[in-house]
Amino acid sequence: MASTAERILDSAQALAQVRGYNGFSYADISAELAITKPSIHHHFPSKAQLAEALIARYRERFAVARQEVDDAATGARERLAGYAGLYAQVFAEGGRMCLCGVFAADAASLPPGVRRAVAAFFDDQRRWVAAAFLEAGLPAARARGAAQAFLAALEGALLLARAGAPTVDDAAVADPGEDVVLSVAATMLDTLL
């Protein structure tokens, strides 16, 4: 059974990933968990602190998932394909966007600490992806460029998948969002490597 703090983080993350930083509130979490707003404030005194905790956990979990990809993969290409799969999984879970991707979109309205945490997350990702391209045999300068483009394409693919996601009006149409992410990733790897 998850602790209250963890259940709050779970709810807040799901909300943030589909509605953005300014699109969710303590009241939303309160309604989802059948807990009052002051109880949430007890665990996370301010929304900024909640968001920072959200990013810290997200970043750690992402690092763990990356490591699992590393352990399972035999070569650099497989590592990168597995990494892209993590993004596809994010979308598959309720049409979510990368937590730091949504936050980056609202950057100018973020508390400073949250913005810094977002920047740190992307630095972390850039480093990992660049190392993978380096392992794949690309020269250092090109590996950095490829990493930037690969990351941008994955974040952008999530954005496009979101934009094209079915509305209530045409819910009958199959959601192609996950395919968008995977096909963009495949295109990137086919051309970059």
Place this chain on the structure above:
Amino acid sequence: MASTAERILDSAQALAQVRGYNGFSYADISAELAITKPSIHHHFPSKAQLAEALIARYRERFAVARQEVDDAATGARERLAGYAGLYAQVFAEGGRMCLCGVFAADAASLPPGVRRAVAAFFDDQRRWVAAAFLEAGLPAARARGAAQAFLAALEGALLLARAGAPTVDDAAVADPGEDVVLSVAATMLDTLL
């Protein structure tokens, strides 16, 4: 001299592109233009209608700029490079994100009409970019995939540029955001074509 409605749109667009849909209000626009909130409601009765007008104008202007790129370019590669330049220009103007890109991030908190307008914008872009890749000699299926990846990379590059933008703390550091967009675009064109 621009009409009041246009000045409202200018202000709202600038705010939306850096703060997101839920990050700006009639009060913000009111403060910027020295006009009262009810006056804004007179021109745009609801925020949803304001946002739809914003997207309609943005989409038209983007189409005009694309056409100018078309007229100036001699080949498909130049067309696509010029198109990418439009995205770099967006960021250059105050570290803005693509209007529809920010809106897509907050998709689940958008009024239905706004969400549809965002989706239509991206369909429009996808068509134009795919046509350019087709002109460049790519087979139809690959042109669609390349267009999707190219668009995703451009939107994602804006997102990453935003995330890495200097905060108040390190404003002395030169802002590399525009370079991010242009270098990602160059990487994409070098590899896709």
Place this chain on the structure above:
DNA sequence: GTCTATACCAGGATAGAC
């Protein structure tokens, strides 16, 4: 077309009892 005044609700946060 712009204003003053105002209604109404929601968001973030606190005090203090249990």
Place this chain on the structure above:
DNA sequence: GTCTATCCTGGTATAGAC
């Protein structure tokens, strides 16, 4: 650690005068 009650602010929107 959770609750009730409450505060203040700001966001969206309307009525009605000028």
